[in-house]
Amino acid sequence: AQSVAQPEDQVNVAEGNPLTVKCTYSVSGNPYLFWYVQYPNRGLQFLLKYITGDNLVKGSYGFEAEFNKSQTSFHLKKPSALVSDSALYFCAVRDGGDTGKLIFGQGTTLQVKP
Amino acid sequence: NAGVTQTPKFQVLKTGQSMTLQCAQDMNHEYMSWYRQDPGMGLRLIHYSVGAGITDQGEVPNGYNVSRSTTEDFPLRLLSAAPSQTSVYFCASTPSGRASEQFFGPGTRLTVL
Numbered sequence: 001a002q003s004v005a006q007p008e009d010q011v012n013v014a015e016g017n018p019l020t021v022k023c024t025y026s027v028s029g030n031p032y033l034f035w036y037v038q039y040p041n042r043g044l045q046f047l048l049k050y051i052t053g054d055n056l057v058k059g060s061y062g063f064e065a066e067f068n069k070s071q072t073s074f075h076l077k078k079p080s081a082l083v084s085d086s087a088l089y090f091c092a093v094r095d096g097g098d099t100g101k102l103i104f105g106q107g108t109t110l111q112v113k114p
Numbered sequence: 115n116a117g118v119t120q121t122p123k124f125q126v127l128k129t130g131q132s133m134t135l136q137c138a139q140d141m142n143h144e145y146m147s148w149y150r151q152d153p154g155m156g157l158r159l160i161h162y163s164v165g166a167g168i169t170d171q172g173e174v175p176n177g178y179n180v181s182r183s184t185t186e187d188f189p190l191r192l193l194s195a196a197p198s199q200t201s202v203y204f205c206a207s208t209p210s211g212r213a214s215e216q217f218f219g220p221g222t223r224l225t226v227l
Contacts, residue, residue, distance in 0.1 A: 100145025
């Protein structure tokens with residue numbers, strides 16, 4: 001069965017510093033991986049996805065993610081954090097088959113301090 | 115496009131009451147899903163649909179019903195509300211194809227007393 005784990009409940013980083021939000025996955029077959037962000041009292045917004053190709057995927061708001069097949073990881077990164085990046089981040093993997101279902105990690109709260 | 119819309123935004127129910135959460139999308143997406151979000155548990159799939167007339171259960175379907183009579187609409191019915199159903203509910207739609215991302219509605223915050 002497909003699964004996703006986000007090992008950190010919260011990540012704290014100072015503004016201007018690089019940030020990493022970790023995600024590991026377990027899938028059978030090729031992984032289809034996604035990152036979403038949720039700002040307070042809002043729905044989820046798509047950030048980026050890995051389907052195939054380059055291991056470094058670029059997305060919205062300056063975020064990028066590194067796919068590592070040997071470590072089964074898909075960590076979200078940003079070179080220089082902004083206070084406005086503070087939010088809840090979810091990693092997700094597409095369920096096997098073509099049903100549109102996503103399996104989500106439990107989420108990581110990112111806190112960027114001025 | 116309005117995208118994915120959900121109504122109501124907030125709802126308070128008493129135990130045993132029933133209600134329907136509405137979800138609509140205007141992007142002609144084939145796939146639609148309902149999730150609930152609880153602290154520390156991420157999003158859990160309640161029900162999903164791969165097209166009009168076709169629905170199936172997700173991870174936590176008990177206490178909920180769905181139907182998909184049109185491509186646009188995917189209502190979620192709570193049959194007899196329980197305090198354990200207090201949660202934030204999100205509807206999402208997706209074009210067909212495994213590479214497609216999901217588009218989420220703004221959510222409905224439900225409290226069951």
